[in-house]
Amino acid sequence: MVRLVDDLLEVSRITRGKIELRLEVVDLAETIASAVETSRPLIDAASHELIVSGPRPGVLLEADPVRLSQVLANLLNNAAKFTEDRGTIWLTVRESGPAVQISVRDNGIGISPEKLPHVFELFTQADRSDGRALEGLGIGLSLVQQLVEMHGGTVEARSEGLGSGSEFVVSLPMAERARAAEGEAPPDAASFAQRAEGERRPSGEGDRLSRMTVLVVDDNRDAADSLGALLRTFGATVTVAYDGASALQILHSHGPPDLAFLDIGMPDMNGYDLACQIRERPEYRDLVLIALTGWGCDGDRRRAREAGFDHHVGKPADAAALLALMDSLPPPRPRAVSE
Structure with missing residues (x-):
């Protein structure tokens, strides 16, 4: 390790x-x-x-x-x-x-x-x-x-x-x-x-990454843990879950992070179903959802958008591409507090 x-x-x-x-x-x-x-x-x-x-x-x-x-x-x-x-x-x-x-x-x-x-x-x-x-x-x-x-x-x-x-x-x-x-x-x-x-990030972007909170959800424990470790090297605070039910429990108990990486091919509750359940809750409307999948055809991307995903990343994830994607995201907006 x-x-x-x-x-x-x-x-x-x-x-x-x-x-x-x-x-x-x-x-x-x-x-x-x-x-x-x-x-x-x-x-x-x-x-x-x-x-x-x-x-x-x-x-x-x-x-x-x-x-x-x-x-x-x-x-x-x-x-x-x-x-x-x-x-x-x-x-x-x-x-x-x-x-x-x-x-x-x-x-x-x-x-x-x-x-x-x-x-x-x-x-x-x-x-x-x-x-x-x-x-x-x-x-x-x-x-x-x-x-x-x-x-x-x-x-x-x-x-x-x-x-x-x-x-x-x-x-x-x-x-x-x-x-x-x-x-x-x-x-x-x-x-x-x-x-x-493509180009270097403007000064101050690294500080924003260090304040970013991320949820990684993947039933492949090695893949989930290694992606979490990589994101931590970028300075992000990362929580890892190995199935959809655990991810929902984490969201309900800790509140939404800034973004979540969801594996599409999980058993029981796949990434599409998990994304749909997340989007049903108004307090998660600002949560950025990123689909992790080995499938990259137009139909898969369309289905990801329909489920509520904001971005689509192929597996295995490329470190430079992930960093560029995280840099491109807008600063976290204030979130609604559930009653």
Whole structure:
């Protein structure tokens, strides 16, 4: 849980432009050695074989050594977790023109074609066909992508499907190119946040988020708790419920929050029914309702509007999109007090 919260805080800080890279010229071999040392306990615990190929001596990058090591360690950890015991993990370095490619490949469970385009989205988890419990909540790969992009690089996921293993390829400019290209330094965290959000929030918006109260309702406890933890990193005060009846009880006993995220696909009382019941009460007329759903066709959005939802967010939720949405909401208005 401590690691989960740490990763959520990292994603939140990057999304909000609160992390600044400490760039220096680093030896890639030393960075890889640091990452392997970090991941070695997890690799050895599963009796995996790790094969490292390259780099040649003197491959230099302009990078934050701590953050780059974090990227590679996350990829190695991911490979170790999603490969059956006594598997094989390959870390391979290739040079491609002015860039270097770092590949982390495994012979593990692989990624389904449906999941492959979404592996870097926050809270996306891999499929397991063996029934074993998943560790983590799909935060590490989102963190990897954001840190790599802050370094001016890219990361790509590859897999031939379930049972065929996975490969993640990080491409980064070598230091010689970075020094030669004046004015083309890798973007810092703030510029990444500007791309993620479109534009920075005006001053004082963060204070408004810190005063915001939020209700999260989802029968998937992991998803509910992780979304709640993420929203808390934005400064919001969050209450979590795992079914519609509990959500109504919380509303009746504590009063309406500023906004509520309702999962559509809950059993017993789904998100549409819960929204309808909430809208029947006049004291909840100013409560902003946000539908959380994996369904995003026009019919689903229309049904959400008819049920009383103000906004529609796809699952898994994107941290930057959530932050932008919360920033766009008007300040809370005075609420009617029930007699």
